[in-house]
Amino acid sequence: MPASPFPPDATLADVGEFAFIAALDEVFEQGEQVLVGPGDDAAVLRVRTGHVVVSTDLMVEGRHFRRDWAGAADVGARAAAQNLSDVNAMGGTAHSLTIGLAAPADLPASWALDFARGFAEECAKVGASVVGGDMARSETLVIAVTVLGACTVAPVLRSGAEPGDVVALAGRQGWAAGGLAVLGRGFRSPRALVEAYRRPEPPYGAGRVAADAGATAMIDVSDGLLADARHVAVASGVSIDVRRDAFEVAEPLHAVGSALGADPIQFILGGGDDHPLLACFPSAGDVPEGWQVIGSVGPADPRTGPGVTVDGGEYEGPTGWTHF
Amino acid sequence: MPASPFPPDATLADVGEFAFIAALDEVFEQGEQVLVGPGDDAAVLRVRTGHVVVSTDLMVEGRHFRRDWAGAADVGARAAAQNLSDVNAMGGTAHSLTIGLAAPADLPASWALDFARGFAEECAKVGASVVGGDMARSETLVIAVTVLGACTVAPVLRSGAEPGDVVALAGRQGWAAGGLAVLGRGFRSPRALVEAYRRPEPPYGAGRVAADAGATAMIDVSDGLLADARHVAVASGVSIDVRRDAFEVAEPLHAVGSALGADPIQFILGGGDDHPLLACFPSAGDVPEGWQVIGSVGPADPRTGPGVTVDGGEYEGPTGWTHF
Numbered sequence: 001m002p003a004s005p006f007p008p009d010a011t012l013a014d015v016g017e018f019a020f021i022a023a024l025d026e027v028f029e030q031g032e033q034v035l036v037g038p039g040d041d042a043a044v045l046r047v048r049t050g051h052v053v054v055s056t057d058l059m060v061e062g063r064h065f066r067r068d069w070a071g072a073a074d075v076g077a078r079a080a081a082q083n084l085s086d087v088n089a090m091g092g093t094a095h096s097l098t099i100g101l102a103a104p105a106d107l108p109a110s111w112a113l114d115f116a117r118g119f120a121e122e123c124a125k126v127g128a129s130v131v132g133g134d135m136a137r138s139e140t141l142v143i144a145v146t147v148l149g150a151c152t153v154a155p156v157l158r159s160g161a162e163p164g165d166v167v168a169l170a171g172r173q174g175w176a177a178g179g180l181a182v183l184g185r186g187f188r189s190p191r192a193l194v195e196a197y198r199r200p201e202p203p204y205g206a207g208r209v210a211a212d213a214g215a216t217a218m219i220d221v222s223d224g225l226l227a228d229a230r231h232v233a234v235a236s237g238v239s240i241d242v243r244r245d246a247f248e249v250a251e252p253l254h255a256v257g258s259a260l261g262a263d264p265i266q267f268i269l270g271g272g273d274d275h276p277l278l279a280c281f282p283s284a285g286d287v288p289e290g291w292q293v294i295g296s297v298g299p300a301d302p303r304t305g306p307g308v309t310v311d312g313g314e315y316e317g318p319t320g321w322t323h324f
Numbered sequence: 325m326p327a328s329p330f331p332p333d334a335t336l337a338d339v340g341e342f343a344f345i346a347a348l349d350e351v352f353e354q355g356e357q358v359l360v361g362p363g364d365d366a367a368v369l370r371v372r373t374g375h376v377v378v379s380t381d382l383m384v385e386g387r388h389f390r391r392d393w394a395g396a397a398d399v400g401a402r403a404a405a406q407n408l409s410d411v412n413a414m415g416g417t418a419h420s421l422t423i424g425l426a427a428p429a430d431l432p433a434s435w436a437l438d439f440a441r442g443f444a445e446e447c448a449k450v451g452a453s454v455v456g457g458d459m460a461r462s463e464t465l466v467i468a469v470t471v472l473g474a475c476t477v478a479p480v481l482r483s484g485a486e487p488g489d490v491v492a493l494a495g496r497q498g499w500a501a502g503g504l505a506v507l508g509r510g511f512r513s514p515r516a517l518v519e520a521y522r523r524p525e526p527p528y529g530a531g532r533v534a535a536d537a538g539a540t541a542m543i544d545v546s547d548g549l550l551a552d553a554r555h556v557a558v559a560s561g562v563s564i565d566v567r568r569d570a571f572e573v574a575e576p577l578h579a580v581g582s583a584l585g586a587d588p589i590q591f592i593l594g595g596g597d598d599h600p601l602l603a604c605f606p607s608a609g610d611v612p613e614g615w616q617v618i619g620s621v622g623p624a625d626p627r628t629g630p631g632v633t634v635d636g637g638e639y640e641g642p643t644g645w646t647h648f
Contacts (some may be wrong), residue, residue, distance in 0.1 A: 035375060035477060039559070041413035041544050042471075044479050047371045051359060055366035056387075056470060058460040089365035098380035100424070100468040134468075136382040144424040144468030145382055147366075155360060155368050220365050224523035235363070248375035 003108040012112055013105035018136050020109060028130040029223050033095050036128045043131035045096050045148065053094075053149040055086035061141035069183045072111040073118030074198040079143050080122035082222060083219040085202040085275040087149035087218035090157040093130040094149035097203065102138035103182075115143075126204050156279065161217035161236035163182060167295035168287045170210070171203035172196065173247070177271025178264070179254045185260065190252040202275035207289050210279045213288040218279040223321020226271040226308050229295075232278065233306040241309045242269070242295040263317075270318040287320025336436055337429035341459050344433060346467055351440045352454040357419050367455035369420050369472065377418075377473040379410035380472020385465035387598045396435040399521040400442030403467050406546060409526040409599040411473035413544035415480040415535025417528075418452040418473035421642040426462035439467075450528050477535050480603065485541035485560035489604040491619035494534070496520065497549060497571070501595025502580045502588070509584065512573045514576035526599035530614050534603045537612040542603040548596040550632050552628045553619075556602065557630040566593070566619040587641075593634065594642040610645035 005023050006015050015078075021038075030037045059065055059082070065075045080097065087094040096275055099119065103112065116130075123130060128147070179197030186269035202220075210218055217236055221228045226242065233240045249257075249264045257264030280297055281287050300306040309315070329347050330339050345362075354361045360368035383389055389399045393474070404421065411418040423443065427436065440454075447454060452471070485491075502514075503521030512518055526544075534542055541560055545552045550566065557564045573581075573588045581588030604621055605611050624630040633639070 036414075036481060039477075039543075040481050040483075041410045042416075042473075042580075044375045044414065044475075045376050045378060047374055047376050050371055052369050052371050052376050052472070053366045054369060054420070054422060054456065054470075054472065056456055056458050056468070058424045058426050058458045058462075058468065060426050060460045060462045062463075063461055086365045090360075090368065092366075096378070098378060098470055100380050100382045102382050102384050102426075102466045102468075103462070132378065132380060134380050134382045136384045136466075137387055138382075138464045138466055139386075140426070140462045140464035140466070142426045142462055142464070142466040142468070144380070144382065144426075144458075144466070146378075146422055146470035148376070148378065149366075150474075151368075155364075155366075157360060158362050159364075175565040218365075252621050 004113055006109040011106045012103055012109050015109040020112065023113060024116055026118050031095065031127065031129040032108050033131055033200060034131055036288045038132045045131065049150040051150065052119055053087050053090050053092045053151060053155065054146065054281045055083060056146045057064060057083050059143040070198040072114035076115035076118030077122040077199050079145050080119045081200050081202050081275055082203060083145045083147035084126055085220045087147055088202060088204055088207035089218050089277055090151060091153065091207045091218065092149045092151035093208060094126050094147045094247055096131045096148040097123060098146045099130060099133035100144035102136045102142040104139060105137050138292030151211065153209065153271035156211050156215045156218040158217055158219050158232045158235035159279040161232055161238050161297050163238055163297055163299045165216055165282055165291050166287060167240055167278065167280055167293040167297060169276050169278055169294050170206035170291045172201065172274050174253055174268035174271045176200055176273030177267040178253050180273060181260060182186050182256055190255055192252050193256060197273055200273060200275050203277060203290065209288045213281065214286050215279040215281055218277055221276050221278055222272050224270045226269050226315060227320025230280060230308045233308055237300055237306050239298045239307055239309065240295055241298065241312055245309055246294040266317045269315065270320055272320055328437055330433040334433045335430045336427055336433050339433040347437060348403050348440055351444050354608050355419065355451060355453040357498050358453055358455055368384045369455065369548050373474040375474065376415050377411050377416045377475060377479065378470065379407060380470045381407050381466040389445045394522040397442030398437035400439035401446040401523050403469050404443045404446035405524050405526050405599055407447060407469045407471035408528060409544045411471055412526060412528055413532035413542050413601055414475060415477065415542065416473045416475035417532060418450055418471045420455045420472040421447060423454060423457035424468035424469045426460045426466040428463060428465060429461050431465065476532065476619040480535050480539045480542040482541055482556045482559035485556055485604040487562055487621055487623045489540055489606055489621040490608050490611060490617050491564055491602065491604055491621060492615040493600050493602055493618045494530035494615045495600030496525065496598050497600045498577055498592035498595045499634065500524055500597030502577050504597060505584060514579055516576050517580060521597055524599050527601060527614065530601055533612050533614060537605065539603040539605055542601055542619055545600050545602055546596050548594045550593050550639060551644025553602055554632045557632055559629050561624055563622045563624050563631055563633065564619055565622065565636055568635055570618040590641045593639065594644055596644055606635050
């Protein structure tokens with residue numbers, strides 16, 4: 001990271017909103033779609049596709065991140081990643097984002113700047129620009145991101161899965177949940193899992209590949225693999241069965257499972273911080289490279305309705321995250 | 325307001341995110357631009373104009389609003405208004421919005437629902453839809469809104485004012501600041517001012533009229549009239565002089581000024597919660613109906629640079645709002 005232009009101990013209140021925002025000029029490069037960038041009442045973006053994909057996500061300190069568990073740049077990268085991933089899950093690519101930063105007056109200005117730098121780094125992975133935002137003083141640190149993007153083919157919704165489809169996953173799954181479990185118990189290793197939690201690596205581009213390959217339904221895994229599979233099942237009016245043996249449990253997950261006395265498969269089935277994509281395809285032959293079959297779609301259970309099973313039966317472990 | 329579908333004492337935590345969001349279905353009507361509405365990973369909007377105008381604003385409880393000073397529907401309407409006004413200030417019209425609601429677990433579900441209803445009411449004034457959002461638990465109540473819109477002619481920036489232009493205002497100014505001053509001292513009247521604070525009435529459409537009339541620069545007054553005039557002056561590299569006698573001080577502002585021992589002009593020159601528009605035009609003859617000339621543009625002062633004066637001299641009163 002480059003040096004901070006602010007004194008080492010300076011807070012946001014010391015620096016002031018306008019000086020802080022001025023320092024962002026060199027952090028946020030503007031793409032060719034940006035007709036009017038940050039600094040006016042609104043940004044103006046060129047849209048050549050005839051549509052825009054838009055999504056908003058919140059991150060709250062103490063609930064979605066902790067400053068002692070991840071550096072500012074990591075938090076910034078994660079805030080960007082979870083939004084870029086939402087566009088990925090529609091089969092599209094993000095081009096522009098806005099950031100709302102509600103922050104305590106004593107937040108170090110260098111933390112906020114490193115946050116912005118990490119955010120910009122993640123956006124650069126897909127060529128997206130930060131085109132605007134807002135700052136406000138708040139006791140609780142809250143980050144609100146809105147992402148705009150575009151699809152090249154029709155967007156892939158949650159609601160298109162059909163009985164007979166196969167279910168596939170793109171991207172690493174369970175590593176971030178393992179890292180979170182480790183951090184929650186005061187450990188810092190295995191390093192690979194902690195890093196996976198701090199800097200998820202969503203499979204950018206895999207959504208577009210899936211859309212091109214004829215995916216019938218798709219979702220970003222952010223609440224938890226089974227919880228998000230359930231969102232697809234309910235939206236599509238189907239049942240989804242996930243097979244445990246479809247997942248190779250990586251060595252560090254085995255290590256954490258042993259250390260914590262937990263079945264490591266629960267990080268995979270319940271975790272939601274890696275932001276892989278889950279999609280359905282008409283047949284195994286349609287599943288593109290980079291995607292791995294993990295289950296199948298059947299008709300909704302006539303008694304219990306749409307839902308998710310594991311190896312044909314009910315799953316007893318945690319399936320994901322509750323927001324309230 | 326229609327009745328709440330939730331038990332009277334239910335909190336957001338009692339109701340749960342998914343049930344709360346389900347109740348929003350009938351609050352947020354979707355416009356014809358909405359190809360994919362709320363409920364998927366992202367919304368998808370049709371864009372016929374080849375561009376999108378986008379802006380994000382935050383509102384934090386205790387800083388931008390108080391639940392004991394305004395009802396939930398008022399807070400919702402104001403959250404929408406300040407974002408719709410940003411598009412107005414570009415000379416455009418808003419079509420779509422997203423809402424991030426970071427809220428305490430014990431926030432009454434009925435408050436959150438009335439907030440959404442007030443928000444939807446305000447959006448309906450310009451025909452805009454709420455197309456998505458996010459909820460999260462937070463100690464501090466933070467509202468993050470992103471607005472998308474379009475212009476029919478080139479957007480009007482802050483940076484186009486030229487010496488010789490006239491400065492004009494559209495919309496009520498100073499009433500909300502008067503209302504805020506009253507509430508801050510524990511009073512509830514004059515009612516007209518308190519209501520102006522609770523429910524600003526931005527001059528929707530006036531931005532488009534100004535753009536069509538050839539406005540050279542425009543801004544939404546949200547930080548304070550002189551503070552925002554200064555943003556235009558600095559962006560344009562000019563000086564702006566505002567004339568006190570251009571403003572007719574309305575009777576309730578006189579009343580509050582007398583009661584509080586303040587010159588009522590300070591509500592007009594320093595207030596920022598009414599969301600009128602300030603714009604510059606090449607000549608008085610270009611100023612369209614609904615706009616009132618309040619000053620003039622000159623070259624930047626060679627010694628002090630771009631800035632704002634009142635009646636040709638420095639203004640000693642408060643000029644606006646500091647975010648940090």
